[in-house]
Amino acid sequence: MAGDLEFLPREYGYVMLVLVFYCFINFWMAFKVGQARQKYKVFYPTLYATEAENKDAKLFNCVQRGHQASLEFMPVFFILMVIGGIRHPVISAAFGVFYCITRIFFFLGYSTGDPKKRTTVGKFGSIAMLGLIFCSISGAVRMIMAP
Numbered sequence: 384m385a386g387d388l389e390f391l392p393r394e395y396g397y398v399m400l401v402l403v404f405y406c407f408i409n410f411w412m413a414f415k416v417g418q419a420r421q422k423y424k425v426f427y428p429t430l431y432a433t434e435a436e437n438k439d440a441k442l443f444n445c446v447q448r449g450h451q452a453s454l455e456f457m458p459v460f461f462i463l464m465v466i467g468g469i470r471h472p473v474i475s476a477a478f479g480v481f482y483c484i485t486r487i488f489f490f491l492g493y494s495t496g497d498p499k500k501r502t503t504v505g506k507f508g509s510i511a512m513l514g515l516i517f518c519s520i521s522g523a524v525r526m527i528m529a530p
Contacts, residue, residue: 391469397476398468402461405483409457412450412490419446419494442496449493449501453486460512467518470525475518482511 419425423443425432431447432440460482468475489505 392472394472394476395468396472398464398472398479401476401479401483402464404480405457405460405486408483408486409450409453412453415490415494416447416450419443445496445498446494448498449490452493452501453490456512460515463512463515463519467515467522470522471518475515478511478514478518482508482515485511 420427420443423432423437423439425437425440425443432443434440437443460479464475464479467478485505485508488503489501489508492500492503492505
């Protein structure tokens with residue numbers, strides 16, 4: 384199989400591992416939402432609870448929203464990791480690990496029921512995304528400019 388991927392740098396394996404790591408983070412967040420559904424009695428197919436029907440609606444909604452926000456950014460994160468990692472695999476993987484860590488803190492902060500706590504460490508995820516954008520642009524420009 385290694386022969387099939389010879390066009391990718393060997394270090395691209397780090398990028399692949401970070402993407403799998405994020406998948407596990409996503410599974411963990413989904414599990415936490417499932418636990419919150421049971422705890423706050425918000426059953427499927429209800430996506431968000433209403434305060435008129437559930438006194439714990441805000442607590443559940445914060446857990447749900449923490450996961451939902453992470454899902455919304457997941458495709459952008461994945462594509463930037465894949466593209467940026469082709470030319471800059473180690474730097475992209477480092478930005479990716481940093482992003483994953485900030486998403487964990489984002490989710491934990493949001494899950495407290497106080498949405499402001501999501502940004503304590505979670506706000507630094509934008510630095511990682513910006514780094515991945517630069518890695519992707521750099522790789523694209525180098526590919527275009529190559530003889």
